[in-house]
Amino acid sequence: MAITVSDTTYTRNKIHPKKFALWVACGSMLMMFAGLSSAYMVREAAGNWLEFRLPQVFNLSTIIILLSSAALHFSFFQFKRGNERNYKLFLVLALLLGFGFIVTQYQGWLAMVEMGVPLKTNPSGDFIYVISGIHAAHVLGGIGTLIVALIHAFALPFQVTPGRKLRFELTLTFWHFVDFLWIYLFVFLSM
């Protein structure tokens, strides 16, 4: 792995280049949702727009993803303190809550179909499927990184090294990002 080019060279940076790169990438992903949000607003202003309330189950999914973020952050604290048991426990919990979020989002889509807003009814519903669907794809990406983190946690002997701390921080940042993103989308779509 050539990752070490930056590891060997740039120890004098305030922020690790990889962390910075992730922040930049998050900004880019945010722009994609900003594009979709503005399309939503432009289309809404054009009329022929079906008004309906978001299904209740989306409230539940919002709580679940918040809890998942909190669990992962707690796991990170425990990792830094060297508390192996709690670190692994809360890592597993964060992952399970992550799966829970995807399941509840799916139930939200089913609830929309049941309340009479399946795909192709009106762009107001279609936008919700598209936006929440693309968000869910990003969460799945986050779940992928959590699974890698979990494999590391259980396959490798427990050790608090700078490399593993960095990797955890990157995972944590992205997981908080998709959490924040959903909160934004939830508020935006509920309005």
Added chain:
Amino acid sequence: MATTVNPTIKDKDDLLIEDLGYDDHFHEHHDGDKYQSSFITTYIFSQDHKMIAKQFLITGMFWAIIGALMSLVFRLQLGFPDDSLAWLKPVLGKWIQLNAETGMGTLAPEFYYALVTMHGTIIVFFVLTAGLSGTFSNLLIPLQVGARDMASPLLNMLSYWFFFLAGVVMFASLFLSTGPFAGGWTAYPPLSALPQASSGSGAGMTLWVVSLVFFVVSVLLGGVNYITTVLNLRTKGMSMWRLPLTIWAFFITAIIGLLSFPVLVSGLLLIMFDRGLGTSFYLSEIFIGGQALDHVGGSPILYQHLFWFLGHPEVYIIILPAMGIVSEVLSVHARKPIFGYKAMVFSILAIAFLSFIVWAHHMFMSGVNPFISNFFVVFTLIIAVPSAVKVFNWIATLYGGNIRFNSASLFSIGFVSLFISGGLTGIFLGNSALDIQLHDTYFVVAHFHIVMGVAAFFGMFAGIYHWYPKMFGRFMNETLGRIHFWGTIAGSYAIFWPMHYLGMAGVPRRYYRFDTFDSFSHFTDMNQFITIAAIVVFALQVLFVINFFYSIWYGKKMTVKNPWQATTLEWTTPINVGHGNWEGNIPTVQRWAYDYGKDGHDFISQIEPLKEGEQTAH
């Protein structure tokens, strides 16, 4: 490979780096010197930024040839609509329709549209975005900021391979039996959103979207790396105000790309939903073949907003790197500091900012509210201010300079000429009232080809001639380079200057032939002239390609490290640069990048410490 230079001979630069540089222990590390160990890791899946730059460049050249050849085919159709194209049948197959009686071969109209579409897509995205920004950002960012490599060489490698994948998908679409996408490079719905709208709207459009999404992934991976490298991996002493203007340009370009390309993905995703799942984001009531489709209430204008929110910044993604290269090359070959360094940086920033609030000037005639248009007119015209600042500074840099007229500097001067010519017509087109006459005519075609097509190519050529020795350790042939320049600048004006007159007379772009319109039939000779000029210019580009590849193996060898007597860091690296760029320490930077003709010295390298009592700008 890394240490072919005789290590016993040390020049002044080596000694300075030894004394003042700092040791990052790079070469003691296992992936330092031994990194490139096999053919595959050296030439194919390389993570070295210099090799990735060459990959971007050569792939870009491949696409440039394809894109240019396509333009020749449709120029033949426009210049000589009554001549037989039967001789192209072996290449184009069924797209040349033979008349059974006369043997006359005509270009299929639907393929004409496919050619126009693919020409635009290929040149804008694959050549002038990936080939220009991809090549020079990769080559120069680590070398000029004093870094061993990009922040993440792995992502950098993936960036190239996603570009390659995008290319493979687009290339495959050229061979579909229904043809590639033919609805224009902007892919407006409904032609892009309804698979049954035209022959290229089916599989051709699907592959177009897939290719573009891969391409955006490539741009984003590259951009994250460029930004992080510039902000985090600069060597000691390299403050932002000491960066060469090339790096400022690449840095801001990457930021623009990162903010605008994701919005294109949003727009394309909604197209995919409309195509695949039958939603109506962009489609309103439509009849095809007498049948009403069940799409209601969508808005094709919505797509235009999303597309041009990328599309307008995209033209600055294309032109800013060229501007950065030209600033650097002009300063080096005029032997003068760049005039107004800070003004150059601020004008790049101003252009970048304005690029995000002018997109609707592409849509003045699409039915957007004329009062909203006024807002976009004003901001569009304001872009003339930072652009004029840059032009003034380039000319002021040349003024009184001890100019070396070689291929690199000639192409830079040519860039300034083209940027002025093309920029002036931009002021016409930025007016929503004038657009009533000029929109969708050859005036637009002439404007954007000069200002962001040919001009960006000139920036690219300047960069290739100037940094060729850094890439390949040899020089390109200077005589061929000058023939290339003089022929190309004369030929480019010969192609695009007459198009302004066509456009002012109202000749619409994208039409298959004009001789059936009485009002345009007297332009037949002019169209023939343009076509002949295009063929000549293409021949000169073939000359360039031959020069390029011949010189890789047989060009004049570079015998000194700094052949142009430039101040920037890339010329302090060994002649044959290995992985990690500097053999021992990393150089530290003591001064800004443009100390030319200072205190009786022709140039002072960035690594030379300030002398006692010496005044410094930055």
